[in-house]
Amino acid sequence: MSSPIAEQRFREIVPPLLDDAYSLAKWLCQNPTDAEDIVQDAALRALHALSTVSVDRPKPWFLAIVRNAAMTFMARNRRKTVAYVGDMADLDTLDLPEGNDAAPNPEQELIALQDGERLRKAIADLPSPFLETLVMRDMNGLSYREIAEATETPLGTVMSRLARARAMLAKTLRAEA
Amino acid sequence: MTDRDVNERLLRLNAALDGELDAMGSLEFEREMRDDPAIAAEYQRLTKLREAVRRHAPREAAPQALAERIAALMAPAPAASAPQAATAPTATVVPFRRRPWLDSRALAMAASLGVLGFAAGVGLTSLRTPAGSGDVAQHLVTDFARAEIAGQPFDVASSDRHTVKPWLANRTTVSGTIVDLAPEGFPLVGGRVTIVDRVPTPTLVYRHNEHVVAVTELPVDAKLARGTGGIETIDGYHVARWSDPNLAYVAVSDMDEKALSDFIEAFRRGGAPATEPAKP
Numbered sequence: 319m320s321s322p323i324a325e326q327r328f329r330e331i332v333p334p335l336l337d338d339a340y341s342l343a344k345w346l347c348q349n350p351t352d353a354e355d356i357v358q359d360a361a362l363r364a365l366h367a368l369s370t371v372s373v374d375r376p377k378p379w380f381l382a383i384v385r386n387a388a389m390t391f392m393a394r395n396r397r398k399t400v401a402y403v404g405d406m407a408d409l410d411t412l413d414l415p416e417g418n419d420a421a422p423n424p425e426q427e428l429i430a431l432q433d434g435e436r437l438r439k440a441i442a443d444l445p446s447p448f449l450e451t452l453v454m455r456d457m458n459g460l461s462y463r464e465i466a467e468a469t470e471t472p473l474g475t476v477m478s479r480l481a482r483a484r485a486m487l488a489k490t491l492r493a494e495a
Numbered sequence: 496m497t498d499r500d501v502n503e504r505l506l507r508l509n510a511a512l513d514g515e516l517d518a519m520g521s522l523e524f525e526r527e528m529r530d531d532p533a534i535a536a537e538y539q540r541l542t543k544l545r546e547a548v549r550r551h552a553p554r555e556a557a558p559q560a561l562a563e564r565i566a567a568l569m570a571p572a573p574a575a576s577a578p579q580a581a582t583a584p585t586a587t588v589v590p591f592r593r594r595p596w597l598d599s600r601a602l603a604m605a606a607s608l609g610v611l612g613f614a615a616g617v618g619l620t621s622l623r624t625p626a627g628s629g630d631v632a633q634h635l636v637t638d639f640a641r642a643e644i645a646g647q648p649f650d651v652a653s654s655d656r657h658t659v660k661p662w663l664a665n666r667t668t669v670s671g672t673i674v675d676l677a678p679e680g681f682p683l684v685g686g687r688v689t690i691v692d693r694v695p696t697p698t699l700v701y702r703h704n705e706h707v708v709a710v711t712e713l714p715v716d717a718k719l720a721r722g723t724g725g726i727e728t729i730d731g732y733h734v735a736r737w738s739d740p741n742l743a744y745v746a747v748s749d750m751d752e753k754a755l756s757d758f759i760e761a762f763r764r765g766g767a768p769a770t771e772p773a774k775p
Contacts, residue, residue: 362568428543431544484509
């Protein structure tokens with residue numbers, strides 16, 4: 319049973335962020351029905367939390383809950399194994415050979431960018447630390463600091479993940495072009 | 496150029512793209528772009544990529560069903576206090592629906608009256624059995640404040656008294672009077688069940704502009720409602736009590752006294768012709 323105060327805070331915070339929450343959850347789990355379950359679970363967690371905490375920055379706060387709910391959900395239900403195993407630090411060293419060598423083919427890349435289906439597929443294929451960073455930045459519009467807060471990740475890591483996510487996207491699109 | 500430089504450059508490109516450089520950083524970056532066409536070209540590519548991402552993978556609207564599920568998380572369970580709730584076939588029960596005027600009302604009240612702390616004591620208040628009329632009024636004021644803050648002043652939302660009446664009749668032991676006061680400027684918005692002295696009792700909710708009045712109908716022999724018809728103030732709300740041969744009434748409202756007097760007059764006047772006769 320939630321308190322009136324929690325419900326009041328909940329009403330101010332959660333409904334305005336529902337689209338953001340749903341979009342994030344859907345990108346992370348890549349299934350609309352699961353995304354609804356995740357957001358509902360996150361909302362329930364938020365409602366409970368709000369009887370004891372007040373929130374300064376609602377958006378990163380609630381999206382962090384959505385993200386964690388998604389991770390719990392995936393750990394519990396995912397038939398597909400997560401795309402990477404082991405030391406996350408490997409993923410965060412910026413290693414972008416294509417920046418220098420193999421002069422990109424800008425025309426091919428431009429053409430590829432017109433193809434929404436392929437772009438979405440390329441985004442969906444990003445390993446989840448990159449995916450969540452990209453989604454929080456470009457779909458949810460969080461600042462770097464807010465992403466760092468929501469993902470409990472150092473700012474520098476957020477920056478390198480985002481740079482790398484975009485570089486990986488560009489590379490995929492070029493490769494397939 | 497070392498790897499480190501390459502990395503730094505790429506991070507700065509992205510930060511520039513995302514508007515995350517401070518003024519000095521931006522200045523420096525603009526200078527670099529001017530001096531180095533490769534950086535400018537890369538910035539162009541990144542910009543196009545981000546535009547494409549935003550165009551083809553925009554933020555999506557949450558499905559309506561999800562919004563409703565979320566809203567329902569907060570709905571208190573009126574059925575729990577209404578023994579026959581499960582058997583009611585006809586009424587449209589709206590667990591909770593956002594109504595901007597109610598939300599803003601609740602917020603304004605919370606801010607101006609500090610009702611929040613008061614509402615936090617609801618659990619405590621409702622444990623106490625009302626001993627006299629003052630306590631009943633206090634209890635109803637608490638109930639009113641709680642419903643307002645919850646944004647849900649009714650368990651059944653309907654402006655049609657023929658919907659509200661059977662809904663309430665199925666849940667309470669008082670067969671209420673429901674008056675159509677829309678012509679007088681007090682449209683019915685719904686009804687709810689209020690527990691008074693452990694008895695489920697019908698409460699009608701009428702609206703007047705941004706304000707709400709809740710009329711609770713009680714058996715006339717109840718010890719509570721010997722009212723004078725005058726208006727008193729409890730915790731910042733106006734409370735009026737009156738009775739007719741069948742029922743006693745307690746109205747709680749955030750309207751001003753004048754509007755509440757008008758409402759009561761209209762209710763008492765309208766009561767006789769417009770209502771179905773209450774069971775004795």
